[in-house]
Amino acid sequence: xxxxxxxxxxxxxxxxxxxxGLIMFLMSAGVVDYYWSGILIMACINVILxxxxxxxxxxxxxxxxxxxxxxxxxxxTSALCSLYLHLxxxxxxxxxxxxxxxxxILIGIPTLRLKGDYLCIITLAFNEIIRVIMxxxxxxxxxxxxxxxxxxxxDFSVYFISAVITIYVIYCVVKSRHGRAIISxxxxxTASELSGIPTSYYKxxxxxxxxxxxxxxxxxxxxxxxMLVPSTFDYNKSVEILVMVVLGGLGNLKGSIIAxxxxxxxxxxxxxxxxxxxxxxxxxxxxxxxIKEKNLGPRIKSKFFKNKTVEVDD
Amino acid sequence: MEFLTQIIxxxxxxxxxxxxxIGYTMVYGIAKMINFxxxxxxxxxxxxxxVMTSIVxxxxxxxxxxAIAGCALLxxxxxxVAYKPLxxxxxxxxxxxxxxxxxxxxxxxxxxxxxxARTFPQFxxxxxxxxxxxxxxxxxxxxxxxxxICTGLLLLFINKTKLGKAxxxxxxxxxxxxxxxxxxxxxxxxxxxIGSGLGAIAGIIYGMSYSLINPYLGAMLGIKAFIAAxxxxxxxxxxxxxxxxxxxxxxxxxxxxxxxxxxxxxVFGILIFILLVKPAGLFGQNMREKV
Numbered sequence: 001x002x003x004x005x006x007x008x009x010x011x012x013x014x015x016x017x018x019x020x021g022l023i024m025f026l027m028s029a030g031v032v033d034y035y036w037s038g039i040l041i042m043a044c045i046n047v048i049l050x051x052x053x054x055x056x057x058x059x060x061x062x063x064x065x066x067x068x069x070x071x072x073x074x075x076x077t078s079a080l081c082s083l084y085l086h087l088x089x090x091x092x093x094x095x096x097x098x099x100x101x102x103x104x105i106l107i108g109i110p111t112l113r114l115k116g117d118y119l120c121i122i123t124l125a126f127n128e129i130i131r132v133i134m135x136x137x138x139x140x141x142x143x144x145x146x147x148x149x150x151x152x153x154x155d156f157s158v159y160f161i162s163a164v165i166t167i168y169v170i171y172c173v174v175k176s177r178h179g180r181a182i183i184s185x186x187x188x189x190t191a192s193e194l195s196g197i198p199t200s201y202y203k204x205x206x207x208x209x210x211x212x213x214x215x216x217x218x219x220x221x222x223x224x225x226x227m228l229v230p231s232t233f234d235y236n237k238s239v240e241i242l243v244m245v246v247l248g249g250l251g252n253l254k255g256s257i258i259a260x261x262x263x264x265x266x267x268x269x270x271x272x273x274x275x276x277x278x279x280x281x282x283x284x285x286x287x288x289x290x291i292k293e294k295n296l297g298p299r300i301k302s303k304f305f306k307n308k309t310v311e312v313d314d
Numbered sequence: 315m316e317f318l319t320q321i322i323x324x325x326x327x328x329x330x331x332x333x334x335x336i337g338y339t340m341v342y343g344i345a346k347m348i349n350f351x352x353x354x355x356x357x358x359x360x361x362x363x364x365v366m367t368s369i370v371x372x373x374x375x376x377x378x379x380x381a382i383a384g385c386a387l388l389x390x391x392x393x394x395v396a397y398k399p400l401x402x403x404x405x406x407x408x409x410x411x412x413x414x415x416x417x418x419x420x421x422x423x424x425x426x427x428x429x430x431a432r433t434f435p436q437f438x439x440x441x442x443x444x445x446x447x448x449x450x451x452x453x454x455x456x457x458x459x460x461x462x463i464c465t466g467l468l469l470l471f472i473n474k475t476k477l478g479k480a481x482x483x484x485x486x487x488x489x490x491x492x493x494x495x496x497x498x499x500x501x502x503x504x505x506x507x508i509g510s511g512l513g514a515i516a517g518i519i520y521g522m523s524y525s526l527i528n529p530y531l532g533a534m535l536g537i538k539a540f541i542a543a544x545x546x547x548x549x550x551x552x553x554x555x556x557x558x559x560x561x562x563x564x565x566x567x568x569x570x571x572x573x574x575x576x577x578x579x580x581v582f583g584i585l586i587f588i589l590l591v592k593p594a595g596l597f598g599q600n601m602r603e604k605v
Contacts, residue, residue, distance in 0.1 A: 282418035
């Protein structure tokens, strides 16, 4: 590893520790109440989802809309392990993640031959099929939902540490030799294949890692919610995760983390608008995409802050 | 004659899917984007017809025309406002914007009309005709007939008129078409208008067959119709029609012989199967990747 990377890592770890300490202090001081600590937990789960999807969609460049499906596999597997096998929480979390990873490989092998919109729609189809299966299996208790698997002694630290580990692992993967191979596939698949990179292997590897962490997020979600209903994991959830990744920037881990946190906390502030919340969300989504793609950001900035001249390249 | 009844029922639902699928296939052929908001256009069409008939109380034919014109206009406006700025961006940006438009329309109608289902006015006398011992509702018959008429007219338009030729040219090569003096913007607008107008007809058929409409009706309908378009081969209008009918029949059979719970899964299963076996679809042409 280069010196700069090590420096970056150390700074990030210190930052994570400081944030963790701050949140724990605020929690014990009672500033962050039960409601807000729940939102912080959801933020951690969303960070895991967004960073792991970024590996598949951002770094590998494969547009997928099935992340919620992997999440539900992880969630149900870990919940069922706790409920029927009485395994400790961390072990069932791991089994759930491995199950999601296996499903990811199983789906990835046939589908990753497709590209772009077709891959997007086929992953959406798998997501919906997983949901229908969860809805109709008797062991998952169908639409009534699965309950009674929560472990009691799990607090915010577990979620936070899981998020940090996920970010660290994905950072390491991206910065490694394998990560460079994955990025090269995103840049130009044909060229990287000609350079001797086994593209299918790396595509499935990235997909599997991505699914693994989606499974972790699912297991954590199950633990936090204490109740699982298949309709939570429909394609709208996948879209939500993809939106975090896109707004944060494809192939940008910091962006994914920030976008995931903002997109978790922002809706809570929009609660005041009640009915108009989703309408506003849709408008913001469209506007954000157009501004981002047309690179209107600097132009708008220069319009409102006339004294600061901003270079705009057309 | 349970079997025959199921086939006809399936074909009439399939006809509705086909009308929506044609919209998808035309837009994908020309703009190279999955118009995720297309399902919501259908919902808007159903609501427009409902408002015109039940609230404004105009004759049925007027409300149908208003619904078609309104949806065509909506299609053109969404293209101009949301998709045109992103025409040269990656498919991801366009996809997310389309999803945004879909959320926008869905929530707008949720605020305007509430989440409770509304009763769609009766456009046709309810009753059945007997055909070879199978009982077919008038609505099912109408849906089938309308599908064939619309597809026929559209094929004539695309293959025989100058505007249709322009559409084919733009979908084949946008840059070259522009160099030949074809107005690409107008052609794309026209495509959205026709696709959305057909969507309005599908929305009205939906209202007539299920007699209840809600703001969420477009979401699943849209996805299934897109699957029909992929099954038939994206870009092919005949393909979209055949795909829609196949999806409709497959769904009807699953509901009556297996379980209604699995009807969605079977439709998605068909999609996965076709994408893995013949990604170009039944009527599509294989595109060879050039380096």
